[in-house]
Amino acid sequence: MLSTDYLIIGSGALGMAFADQLLTETDADMVIVDRHHMPGGHWNDAYPFVRLHQPSAFYGVGSRALGSSRLDVAGFNKGYYELASGAQIISYYDRLMNERFLPSGRVQYFPLCDYQGDNRFVSRLSGDIQEATFRKKLVDATFLNTQVPSTHVPSFELCDGVKLVTPNVLPKLAPDFRSYVILGGGKTAMDVAVWLLQMGASPESIRWIVPRDSWLRNRDKVQPGATFFKRTAGSQADQLEAAAEATSVADLFERLERTGQFLRIDTTVTPTMYRGATISCLEVEALRRIKDVVRKGRVLRIERRTVILEHGAIESCSGSLYVDCTAKAFRTQPSVRVFDGDRITIQMLRPGALCLGAAVIGHIEAAYDDETIKNELCMPMQTPNAPADFARLALGDLQAGRRWSADKTLHRWVVEHRLTGAGIGQADVSVHDPDADQIRKRLREARPKAEANLSRIIAELATDSLQ
CATH class of the missing domain: 3.50.50.60 (FAD/NAD(P)-binding domain)
Structure with a gap:
């Protein structure tokens, strides 16, 4: 023993x-x-x-x-x-x-x-x-x-004669096909689409079945270190000010999108999913090149001639390689x-x-x-899973930050820890100029207002769910 x-x-x-x-x-x-x-x-x-x-x-x-x-x-x-x-x-x-x-x-x-x-x-x-x-x-x-696709059991039915794979084997099998159907709207599906485009597949050869569109964090706004301090801290200030002034979750995301904090692939579709994925603007531009996007809910059954979805059916792409990206993280x-x-x-x-x-x-x-x-x-x-979860997490993050800051020893430990982000805490101390000082002022002023307003929004969500 x-x-x-x-x-x-x-x-x-x-x-x-x-x-x-x-x-x-x-x-x-x-x-x-x-x-x-x-x-x-x-x-x-x-x-x-x-x-x-x-x-x-x-x-x-x-x-x-x-x-x-x-x-x-x-x-x-x-x-x-x-x-x-x-x-x-x-x-x-x-x-x-x-x-x-x-x-x-x-x-x-x-x-x-x-x-x-x-x-x-x-x-x-x-x-x-x-x-x-x-x-x-x-x-x-x-x-x-x-969960990742290779260990995930699909929730839909698959008929004989349909070739379905996980992204793990895509590099080996992709050259044997000339058209592809990506199943799923999350970050894995985006990775597959971007990879296919990088490898030379034409946008016209890709069909993308998206059950739900997603809000995505802009990678430009979350870079660590002194080099990006003003941009990252300024983004945090923008986010807190949006949280302080928003009238609802929908209004919060509109404000965050206007200041570049969040992105969506199709600006004509309001996303109903948020899982915290981060993406670059260049990746979004590439994904927008794919025009054959199907939005009829989740896949229920794939037949040789038809794909049955929650909200209708579409003609299948004969001879296509189907790529299962439906696993939840x-x-x-x-x-x-x-x-x-x-x-x-x-x-x-x-x-x-x-x-x-x-x-x-x-x-x-x-x-x-x-x-x-x-x-x-x-x-x-x-x-998180939905946009409202972002508001809950944002509030929880402010509350956690306040608890950790009250313990001076813990606050110092977190600021100095490597996983806080390649010296971003040290950058907060070392960068001294009027612009940086103005950002710090905005952060200090917006935090309590954001916490109070997010508490109100979340309380209203809870009340609405009971009605």
């Missing part, structure tokens, strides 16, 4: 960020169990052309940078900080495990094992069962249950307490900043004793 301080389930991005923080701040030992053969979680299953949609500076663990903090000089991300590829991320976590975690002598790693509950896990190869008792905490780093379920007795459940603490949140939870576990205080500082947020 194994004995450890922390039994961590999952060696994906969240489990690794949490464990890395414990390695840095404590002398605790850990057992890490994961069903994949390598650390990195869902990145092991992702399609080969996948990349982060936010700068690499915001991803990984606190002790080691991901990438080289360079600006891309070509492609759809030109002029912005690099976006790590899936292969780079897997290599990053593999090296982290083998160069930092295991050599520490404080981490035992059990890949290709399924956790069965009751401190027991089973090898997926041998079937051998092991038990690990823990002296401090069981850490669940799998709560969000990230995260499962939607109620949040739970992060700290609950001898159990820690890692969840999102600030919108989109998943790795930072996991590192914060590790820091709070290491530095604080009182469970009530721990949970007050680690209020979990649900991942």
Whole structure:
């Protein structure tokens, strides 16, 4: 029987960020169990052309940078900080495990094992069962249950003679076809469409079945570091001022779009989906070249001659390759307490900043004793699905920021942490000029107004839902 301080389930991005923080701040030992053969979680299953949609500076663990903090000089991300590829991320976590975690002598790693509950896990190869008792905490780093197309079971029917694939095999099979049908309206579908266009497919060869259009964050507005401080902080001020003045969720998004915070692919369609995806203006321009866009709801059944959708049927594209991008990134379920007795459940603490949140939870576990205080500082947020969820997350982010700022030691730790974004906190301190000072003033003045107005909007949403 194994004995450890922390039994961590999952060696994906969240489990690794949490464990890395414990390695840095404590002398605790850990057992890490994961069903994949390598650390990195869902990145092991992702399609080969996948990349982060936010700068690499915001991803990984606190002790080691991901990438080289360079600006891309070509492609759809030109002029912005690099976006790590899936292969780079897997290599990053593999090296982290083998160069930092295991050599520490404080981490035992059990890949290709399924956790069965009751401190027991089973090898997926041998079937051998092991038990690990823990002296401090069981850490669940799998709560969000990230899904990717290759591990997703389609919810629609498929008739014989229709070729359906996930994006994982697209590079191998795409040359055998001359037309393509993309299923899904999320970021994966956008990645597939952009990749096909990059590889030389004509826009006319692509049909895109979009169940719901999505609001998208403009990558231009979320760049880290001193170089982009005025643009990023100014964008934050624009967002807070929009939140302070909006009369509704719809009005909020109109204001955010006018100031360039948010984008939509078709400006004649009002999006009903928001999942926090970030995209560049160049990618949006490329996607707008695809004109055969079908908006009749989700796919129910694909036949050789017909595609049956929620709101009608269309003629199928004979001989086309269908690409399934319908998997949801995260499962939607109620949040739970992060700290609950001898159990820690890692969840999102600030919108989109998943790795930072996991590192914060590790820091709070290491530095604080009182469970009530721990949970007050680690209020979990649900991942978004609809525009109204953005308003809820924006309010939760303001409240979390206020709680963290009240604790001066925690505030300083967060500002200085790598995952806050390649020195963006330091940039806030170091940039001194009238324009920067004016942005800081706008931020200070808008925060309380935005929090009050968002509270009002969300209360009205709750009232409307009861009527």
